[in-house]
Amino acid sequence: MSSPHSDNSSILGSSSLDSSSLGPLGPIGWDAILDEQFTAHAAAGLMPGRVSRVDRGRCDVHTTVGVLHATVPANVLDLPESGVVTGDWVAIEFGATATVRAVLPRRTALYRASADRTSRRQALVANVDTVIVAAALTGALRPSKIERYLALAWDGGTTPVVVLTKSDIADGHPESAVADLAAAMPGADVLAVSAYTGDGLDELRERLGGSTVILGPSGVGKSTLVNALVGEQRMDTGAVRAGDDKGRHTTVTRELIPIDGGGVLIDTPGLRGIGLHDADDGIGQVYADIEALAAQCRFDDCEHHSEPGCAVQEAIANGTVDAGRLGRYEKMLRESRWAAARGNAREERRQRETWKAITRQQRGAYRFRENNGLR
Structure with a gap:
């Protein structure tokens, strides 16, 4: 009896997929780009799927053989930026249980x-x-x-x-x-x-x-x-x-x-907190009107408070822009940049601590060799 993934080569590798060529996967987003990205996984005998929901180290995945309950191992859970989330395309290995072995690159998130x-x-x-x-x-x-x-x-x-x-x-x-x-x-x-x-x-x-x-x-x-x-x-x-x-x-x-x-x-569940992290591009689109006005200020480093020639304050004075909107824009930018800076600082600190540990180990090894007459 063949395994569910034994015929991957017949359903993957085509550059002209349509929405029905992979059964349930085409209508839920599978396309030729994903098909190409999956080539190496298909050669390894893995099956593509899209994550429907995630719960404590396990996830439900839509595959060509139906919805499977898959285990997400620690090395996948610990991938940068949340490991596996709903909407991800993943590579599934079949054994005693279905296991997520890889996550395909995200187009958006x-x-x-x-x-x-x-x-x-x-x-x-x-x-x-x-x-x-x-x-x-x-x-x-x-x-x-x-x-x-x-x-x-x-x-x-x-x-x-x-x-x-x-x-x-x-x-x-x-x-x-x-x-x-x-x-x-x-x-x-x-x-x-x-x-x-x-x-x-x-x-x-x-x-x-x-x-x-x-x-x-x-x-x-x-x-x-x-x-x-x-x-x-x-x-x-x-x-x-x-x-x-x-x-x-x-x-x-x-x-x-x-x-x-x-x-x-x-x-999705209701979100109580929506902290932003390094999201200047998105914030810029939300407040595109303020950023367009800021480009017209007399000084490039205008903070839009009391500087002469401030186009933003002029727009607030004539009622074109709400003062509360400027305040929200500034608050959101500060929050986003602080979160990103915090992340950079912590990563730099982690790297310094790692190198210090390596240095201590090397010094200990040198002392051991010197104390024991080793060269």
């Missing part, structure tokens, strides 16, 4: 600053094309939180769409909320939807393609939106508190869900 002492960035999801930034119209919209999600998305090489959910029970007029938020965030694509009435869903579907992840705090209706877009009850949903519009975490891990007709949706 969303990273946030890690709270641990390793100072590594933490990958949230990988290989996504579109990011839905979800916020509910049943409570006060917080530009600072939405701008952070936008920076995360743009810095990861993805296209964000701000989706204002629960338009059927909105506090006020959804159209006004969309217009106000779009005006406050130049360059952001904003629309309102209702998962219950279906309003806005077709317009949202037109903006999606390939792999899409939904981000946002708990209680904004992410799982309900996933169910509406997929067309079936795939994710559990929960109620929110009337007092503060917060919900409990009905989604407890990131999960990749194939869509009929091609593409995938990735649902």
Whole structure:
């Protein structure tokens, strides 16, 4: 009896793959570029797959033979920037159990600053094309939180769409909320939807393609939106508190869900913290209006506070730019650069300590040889 990967050579190695040539893998993102990257793994008898969810050293993987429960060994878990995450393409070895042996290069990924002492960035999801930034119209919209999600998305090489959910029970007029938020965030694509009435869903579907992840705090209706877009009850949903519009975490891990007709949706738990790490490019896109004005300042090192000839302060004075927006831009840049500098400092310190240890060992070896008359 042949093993599940014994015929890899017949399903891999083609440069003209279409979405159906690899069974379930084509519709969820496999293509000729990935096929080429996988050549060496296929020659070693490994099987390609896409990670659906990760949980404590194990993961569910969509493969050509179905969804497998795979073990992730320590050497893969310890790879830089989070090892294996939902959305990754991996190489699977079959034995007594399925085992992840390698992770293919990520085309895109969303990273946030890690709270641990390793100072590594933490990958949230990988290989996504579109990011839905979800916020509910049943409570006060917080530009600072939405701008952070936008920076995360743009810095990861993805296209964000701000989706204002629960338009059927909105506090006020959804159209006004969309217009106000779009005006406050130049360059952001904003629309309102209702998962219950279906309003806005077709317009949202037109903006999606390939792999899409939904981000946002708990209680904004992410799982309900996933169910509406997929067309079936795939994710559990929960109620929110009337007092503060917060919900409990009905989604407890990131999960990749194939869509009929091609593409995938990735649902995520509510994110309490969105620390940015070396994300200047993404921040620059969120605040492109401020950076364009900054280029017009009289002095190249203008800090946009009280310097003469400051184009940013002039725009604030005439109402073109909100002062709070400038404050959020400066805060986000400081945070992102501090996290990156912290990481560099820790890495430099780790390298110094490593070399000191090597030097001590060498000196000890020299002393031993001298004390024992060895040359």
